[in-house]
Amino acid sequence: MNKNIRIATFLAALAMPLPAIAAPIHAIMYKNPSCSCCETYAGYLEKNGFEVEMKPSNDLTQISTAAGVPEQLQACHTIKVDGYVIDGFVPVGIVKKMLDERPAIAGISLPGMPMGSPGMGGTKTEPFTVYAFTTDGKAPTVYAVE
Template identity: 40%
Template sequence: MTMKTKKVAAALAVAAVLAGGAAIGGASLFAGAPAAAAQVVEVWKARTCECCTGWVRHMIAAGFAVTVHEVDDVDPIKAEHGIPGQLHSCHTSVVDGYAVEGHVPAADVKRLLAERPKARGLSVPGMPQDAPGMDMKTGEPYQVVLFGAPDGRMRVYATH
């Protein structure tokens, strides 16, 4: 882990504490009941991308633990995880073996992890204005795409 990645991870941990989402030893700092272990999302993003940081905050607020890697070029990560070019977005994540490309809502990631379809992962292609992290509130719909199924086909997983 680079020093920059450690600093980002530490800053995000502080943000989680301030948002009431931190846990130590399995117990939430702000509740009496033990918290479930958070699913870890590993994110690769450009150093200068603010909307990616917004998506990271969205995932933390939804209960995920997030590790961020700020890199100069995200394309090698996209290639490593088999994300088709037409599905590319600004950041790439991996959670429990699935690729998550772009501004996929946390609820869809949770559904993916619960259903465990035979696929590589989910993508929100491009940067839709109303997707988590973009948060423009324009009312424009966007789709989440499931890709990498054994038959090679992509399909709409969710519409928002």
């Protein structure tokens, strides 16, 4: 009887649907053509469930401004993902938090290329302050600190 229970349990497990493999989150990265740290950040995102399409551009300031990124928050790349904009080396946990929460913002930015942030070398020496911005002219606000 014990053998029959094991067989039934095994067969029941086989009949259960396998969990769906999550599709990668598609992102488009507009980057300065001469910036290699952007490629490192794209690799970091890809290791964390994103599919990053690279678009080198010499018009990055224009692209960032058109996407609503305030001048003081612009970085060496601008990413468009699922209706949002990301500038700078924002940790993936904060990016996924934004995508899950769906706040009424245009996007987020980690300005200044801080050491130890994803895409940059070195050791993290201070908390990363990630700012949220909108396109209605309001001042950026702190979205998360990591």
